[in-house]
Amino acid sequence: MFHLIKYELRGKLLTILGICLTVIIGNLFLMTKVDSWQIGAPVLSGFLGGGALVVICIASLTLMSDYLYDDQGYLLFTLPQSGVSIMASRLITAVIQISIVMIVSMSMFCLLDQGRLLNAILQQVEIHELLYFILMHLWTIVSTLTFMYFCMVVGRIALKGKKVGKVGSFIIFFLLSIARTGLSVASANLFPQMVQIHSVTTMTMNVGSMIFDIVTFGILFMATSYLLEHKVDL
């Protein structure tokens, strides 16, 4: 699995570098305009970081679609690797590349902002809360991508053609998202207990939704791994 991650990251190296350089150059330009643009510069820096995240998230989705629809699939699916290894490596690679872009974007924002926002946050937030935010960030990436990868793989298996498969995956994603939201709400109603995350603010987490998300992730991860290993036809 380590080797899969290594080659995935190597393959996306230019994309990651390109996005990071764009963010750095964009922020350096904004730094020259801080005095004249006032609040506009950090706002634009935020947009720049957000845009960079969208691009890297799309690149993370292509991690899977390249293998499902292009000739590169012959390289991956003839390796003696289990579906779980393939799936886990894809997710870890995505987390690493999204985190790199996020760290670069946030660092540049802090430099532009001269650390004002960061200081304000650190004064309010305790260390365990910061860890919670980081874990939630990783969890959001992993669970969202797992859901999307599942839809892509089901679309590929059910609808063989490239265009039809991609459109089909989107429709499956749309329909399953509705079903998932409905079930999540039902779980929250079934287990309405709340866990308080933050000692000062009213930040809470619903137990039912949390259990539902974890169970859904487990099922989708194993199902996608199984489908990749046993059902995908090239």
Place this chain on the structure above:
Amino acid sequence: MYNVLEAENLSKSYLNKRALQGANLTIQQGKILGLLGPNGSGKTTFLKIAAGILHPSSGKLLIDGQKPGVYTKSIVSYLPDTEYLFKWMKIKDAVQYFKDFYSDFDEKKSFALLEFMKLDANSSVKSLSKGMKEKLKLTLVLSRKAKLYILDEPLGGVDPTAREKILDAIINNFSENSSMIITTHLVNDIERIFDEVAFISDGEIVLQGNAEELRSNKNKSIDELYREVFQ
């Protein structure tokens, strides 16, 4: 001598097409089998099932006694008829890739083969011509000590000189402990290396036998026999 590959009533259907219809085929250890047939006869479908990247609709295919999966992928060395290497790779990266993923990969042999094929390890994969890419793919595939080699059109799109080079590489690097399946349209060029041949038509194996026996029984070369069967 045991059967490295056994296929029994193997079928593969797509929505409106049956690519394989109850194909039966066996390959013994130490043999090179030529799987011959016209376009759309089911050759590649059969090879893809054996390589573990396509799943049969019905029937059974066993490699070393196992269904295609993680284990069989570790003992099968497959040369597909596609340009599957990453475009960012240099030749030496592709060698390293195979070394990282296949425990039976022989790095020394790969560099010897690269030299034989006159390929520079520092060349970029995307800068290679079709013939050179074919040579590189074959170098990677033959550098493994696999139990079964599956070569899908190894001579496709390469010039006659390169064909000779590729054939020499196949012959020189084939071990008696291994087996090999080769598909090709260029029967005349390659028939000398076949121990066995199987003719496939419309997804069915219509004729299979020892290459030498077929030649002497029918008093024809395999190429002539091929033309007769598929005329």
